[in-house]
Amino acid sequence: xxxxxxxxxxxxxxxxxxxxxxxxxxxxxxxxxxxxxxxxxxxxxxxxxxxxxxxxxxxxxxxxxxxxxxxxxxxxxxxxxxxxxxxxxxxxxxxxxxxxxxxxxxxxxxxxxxxxxxxxxxxxxxxxxxxxxxxxxxxxxxxxxxxxxxxxxxxxxxxxxxxxxxxx
Amino acid sequence: xxxxxxxxxxxxxxxxxxxxxxxxxxxxxxxxxxxxxxxxxxxxxxxxxxxxxxxxxxxxxxxxxxxxxxxxxxxxxxxxxxxxxxxxxxxxxxxxxxxxxxxxxxxxxxxxxxxxxxxxxxxxxxxxxxxxxxxxxxxxxxxxxxxxxxxxxxxxxxxxxxxxxxxxxxxxxxxxxxxxxxxx
Ligand SMILES: Cc1ncc(C[n+]2csc(CCOP(=O)(O)OP(=O)(O)O)c2C)c(N)n1
Ligand SMILES: [Mg+2]
Numbered sequence: 001x002x003x004x005x006x007x008x009x010x011x012x013x014x015x016x017x018x019x020x021x022x023x024x025x026x027x028x029x030x031x032x033x034x035x036x037x038x039x040x041x042x043x044x045x046x047x048x049x050x051x052x053x054x055x056x057x058x059x060x061x062x063x064x065x066x067x068x069x070x071x072x073x074x075x076x077x078x079x080x081x082x083x084x085x086x087x088x089x090x091x092x093x094x095x096x097x098x099x100x101x102x103x104x105x106x107x108x109x110x111x112x113x114x115x116x117x118x119x120x121x122x123x124x125x126x127x128x129x130x131x132x133x134x135x136x137x138x139x140x141x142x143x144x145x146x147x148x149x150x151x152x153x154x155x156x157x158x159x160x161x162x163x164x165x166x167x168x
Numbered sequence: 169x170x171x172x173x174x175x176x177x178x179x180x181x182x183x184x185x186x187x188x189x190x191x192x193x194x195x196x197x198x199x200x201x202x203x204x205x206x207x208x209x210x211x212x213x214x215x216x217x218x219x220x221x222x223x224x225x226x227x228x229x230x231x232x233x234x235x236x237x238x239x240x241x242x243x244x245x246x247x248x249x250x251x252x253x254x255x256x257x258x259x260x261x262x263x264x265x266x267x268x269x270x271x272x273x274x275x276x277x278x279x280x281x282x283x284x285x286x287x288x289x290x291x292x293x294x295x296x297x298x299x300x301x302x303x304x305x306x307x308x309x310x311x312x313x314x315x316x317x318x319x320x321x322x323x324x325x326x327x328x329x330x331x332x333x334x335x336x337x338x339x340x341x342x343x344x345x346x347x348x349x350x351x352x
Contacts, residue, residue, distance in 0.1 A: 018227060041226065043254055045219075046246030053216035054250070057188070057223025060208070060347050065223070083212030084220075088343040 003162070004029040006136055007095065012039045014143040016066045016093070018058040020044065020051035024070040024097040026162045031068060048073035049080040052092065059090050064147060066093045071100070071116045071156065072109075081123055085152045093146045098129070098156035103164050120154050127154040130161040169302035170328035171264050172197045175235075181310050186232045186350060188221035190240055192271025194264065198235070199335050205345040209335055215244030218261050222251050225259035228350060231313050232258060238265040238279035245288065248320075252293030257316040262309060268327035286322045294320045302326070 007030050011019065020043050021031050035042045041063075045051035048069045055065035073096075085092050099106070100113025120127045126149070128142055129135075139155065146153040169177075171194060179202040188208045189195045195209040210217055218241065221234030241247070241263055251261065267280020279285050286299040296317050300308045302325035312319035 018223070043226070043250065045250055047244075049213075049216065050219045050244055050246050050250065053213070053219025053244075053247075054223035054226075056216075057220040057225070058227040059223075060220075060343065060350060061224040061227025062347075062350065063227040080213055080216065084210075084216065087212065088339045090343070 001133065001136075003133060003136055004033040007139060008033045008037055008040070010139045010143060011066060012037065013140065014064065014147070016064045016143065017041060018043070018055065018063040018065040019068060020054050020065070021068040022046075022048050022051065022070065022073065024099065026097040026099070026157070026159065027068055027070070027095075030095070034068070047076060049077045052077055052080045052085060055092055056084055056088070056090055059092075064091070066095065068095045070097050072112045074116055074119050075112060078119065078123065081125070081152055086123070089150045090152075091147045091150045092152040093143055094152060094154050096154055096156050097162075098158040101158040101160070103159040116156065125152055125154050127156065130155060130157045133161060133163070135161060170326050170330075171266055171270060172201070172330045174264060174302055174305060174323065174325055176201050177306055178309055181306060181313070182233055185313060186224065186230055186346075187235060188217050188224065188232065189235045190217045190237045193329050193332075194235055194237060194271070196332050196335055197330070200332050205349040208346045209337070209342050211335060211339055211342075215240045218247045218251065219244065221261070222247070222254075222256075222259055224350070225256050226254065229258060230350070231260070233260045233262055233313065236261060236263045237270065238263060238267060238285060239269040239277045241285060242277055242279060242283075248289050248292035248294060251318070251320075252289075252295075255295065255318040257318055259318045260309070260312045261320045263320070263322045264325060265322050266325050266327040270327055270329055274327045274329070280327075289320045289322070294318075296320065297322065299324065
């Protein structure tokens with residue numbers, strides 16, 4: 001199975017047509033895949049809170065949005081998640097590379113990894129953790145759940161899910 | 169002119185268009201001057217008026233005006249390259265540049281000192297950037313809305329605030345009636 005294609009397929013199947021991204025090495029493949037899909041408008045943002053603003057506008061304009069970002073961005077976006085996405089009750093699937101977990105080569109990444117689930121739990125954000133490739137089968141249901149509930153939802157995808165981090 | 173005087177003057181120009189309005193006093197003033205379902209009032213999230221309005225402009229065809237402030241643009245400067253590189257003709261960004269963080273008591277911003285937001289926007293790649301003095305804003309804004317090209321307006325004005333109440337509308341109500349207006 002090609003995970004990148006599967007993720008893009010699920011987004012398209014759920015009518016997600018507006019995707020903003022800030023890259024992570026683990027996300028390179030899926031970002032590339034989204035960029036070439038005709039059904040998805042891909043707009044890179046410079047910071048993840050900016051991206052969530054774009055997604056809020058796109059949602060109010062009638063499009064289903066999504067953001068693809070690294071877990072370190074939870075530290076950047078708490079105010080936006082609370083005062084924009086949650087306060088105005090807007091749906092936002094967040095496909096998040098979960099750095100600093102098993103098979104992580106960069107020590108600094110662990111420092112935000114240890115806070116990631118606690119912060120998401122504190123925000124009452126429904127959170128799913130993809131550790132095995134087959135976990136991606138849940139994505140379709142998670143997207144439906146997100147747009148049903150009008151909430152931001154986190155999908156944490158760790159290095160093991162992506163097949164290891166590669167050489168570094 | 170101060171921000172509330174500017175908003176009073178442009179209210180007839182923007183009233184039939186989709187407007188995303190900056191946090192704090194700008195939204196409170198617009199709400200008091202001319203509340204419309206086509207106004208999206210930001211109750212928090214300083215910095216994202218330009219981004220929300222831009223996402224909206226990209227997602228549908230109606231004209232969208234983001235009313236922003238110099239302090240808020242400075243806190244989300246990354247917005248300008250994104251807007252520049254994905255330009256859409258139905259979008260107008262109006263930065264009310266009073267050189268201060270007005271809502272929090274007029275503390276000076278760098279935009280009122282050495283930093284020119286007009287020059288920053290141009291350097292970020294925005295093609296149509298117009299700096300205008302407060303009293304001349306009306307016609308400039310009207311032609312920006314009418315034109316097929318995206319425009320960034322930096323409106324230089326005085327800092328100063330009037331006393332007025334906070335917005336007590338529920339955010340979901342603001343959002344719902346705004347989305348109905350978008351669809352209408
Ligand atoms: C993250 C964050 N920091 C600080 C504030 C407080 N705050 C609210 S409005 C505002 C000033 C915004 O200034 P500007 O965008 O220039 O608008 P003005 O009121 O001058 O029109 C500030 C600092 C906030 N709401 N959020
Ligand atoms: Mg100001």
